[in-house]
Amino acid sequence: MANTDITRGSILNFDSSTTGTVLAKGTTGERPGPGFNAQVVVIAGGGGSGSSGGRAGGGGAGGYRTNASFPLTTNLAYPIIVGQGGKGANTQSNTSTDKGYNGSDSTFSTITSTGGGGGGGWYTGSTANGKDGGSGGGGATTTSTSSGGQGNTPSVNPSQGNSGGGGY
Secondary structure (H helix, E strand, C coil), X not given: CCCEXXXXXXXXCCCCCCEEEEEECCCCCCCCEEEEEEEEEEECCCCCCCCCCCCCCCCCCCCEEEEEEEEEEECCEEEEECCCCCCCCCCCCCCHHHCCCCCCXXXXXXXXXXXCCCCCCCCCCHHHCCCCCCCCCCCCCCCCCECXXXXXXXXXXXXXXXXXXXXX
């Protein structure tokens, strides 16, 4: 992505895997000057599902963070990264790859949202548990109880997501 300009009242929507900068435009020429506040929403990529035929845990939602009044300085570039969703597990062997992959983080300037946790695979043991993330991945249905991954990982306030549900 090349530099993208933002002005007061602009709405920007980026596709996954976007990396680049956002330039706050003003009327002060080419040097940084008085700016304006922007409402910013940063959503990370969701986690992928675990492996198997109908018993895997679902991936957790990507972290969701906002700032209702983020200060922007005109003619100053702000970095942006839009995270991808995690891929689903592609194996049915009893290994850690039974779990789905976590989604990628998204960032706008200093605000980072964590990718969602991957879902648990259907085998018993720790592979059935969901992974931690912005929102945790769900636990798989197994012969024993599995747990969902922890949400809001790493911890931020207000919370960026919830823990995943456990399997049965």
